[in-house]
Amino acid sequence: MTVQNPSVYPSAPVLHSWREVSVRNLPVNLFAAVMGLAGLALAWRLAHGILGAPAGVGEAVGAFSLVVFVLISLGYLTKLARYPRAVRAEFHHPIAGNFFGTIAISILLLSAVVAPHSAGAASVIWTAGVVATFALSFVVVSRLLNGQVDPSHALPAWIVPCVATLYIPVTGGQMPMAWASEINLLASAIGAVMALVLFTMIIARLVHRDPLAPSLAPSLMILVAPFAVGFLAYTNMVGGIDRFAALLFYFGLFMFAVVAPKVFRPGIPLSAAWWAIGFPIAALAIAALKYAASRGTGPLWGIAFVLLGTLTLILAVLTVRTVQIALNGKLFS
Known part of the structure; x- marks a missing residue:
């Protein structure tokens, strides 16, 4: 694969000069790296609990996801301090602004990563993630209801802030606070309805308008999230796997x-x-690991193993390549 500007803006130019390298160009969607790594850690942790996979894999990946979150956060806070107008423009961009949801989801997932090691820290991190998620969802939905939204902007990225609310019950099912159960219900209601509405709008755009630019093609995978995350949220809420979960x-x-x-x-x-x-x-x-464990059939275990192996390989490659473009300056150009 060739390397181009990592920004979510499809029309952004490709720059190669070190004079153009700046934290100003650090894209907010890079927080999705934390989401993927934290999700991989939780998947391996579940594989350890169900199948006896090595416990160290999940814990090592979880620690790495925490380090990555700190590094990206420091970079983006530097961008906010030095280039607040760039951050403001990114937040108000009709596509890029939705990726601020990756920050909230990262915080929620990291609460689950640290939960076995410190229940108190997990509660604090989860609460911070809940506040950020609800605030962002409110802003994004309010922005859409202002009207005059270009239908061509109905892209998979729209799903991110609303899927973020579904991660609240996914990561908060074991939170000890008395109010956590009602927060989980509220988040599930918002996430389920908005995901369905936005999924319909995005599918309509993809069907009736031009195909996505190649630089935006990876975002198509986000269309899987409402159903996979919805499965995890629903099963946490009802305490089991039923026909609707299936x-x-x-x-x-x-x-x-x-x-x-x-x-x-x-x-x-x-x-x-x-x-x-x-x-x-x-x-x-x-979801595949949980579903296979509940059904116990060979094909379902095969699907779960393939997905876990594929995820591990993909994130390993992405990590190496991202480090490469960070070191040669292309990540910030």
């Missing part, structure tokens, strides 16, 4: 089969946008 899982698996050939094809340049594939596949892998 419907969510199987449709998520179907969407993965549909979009995977459109994402994993030659000619799509490497960029930070590729990290958008991590968290939907991680959610689907975790």
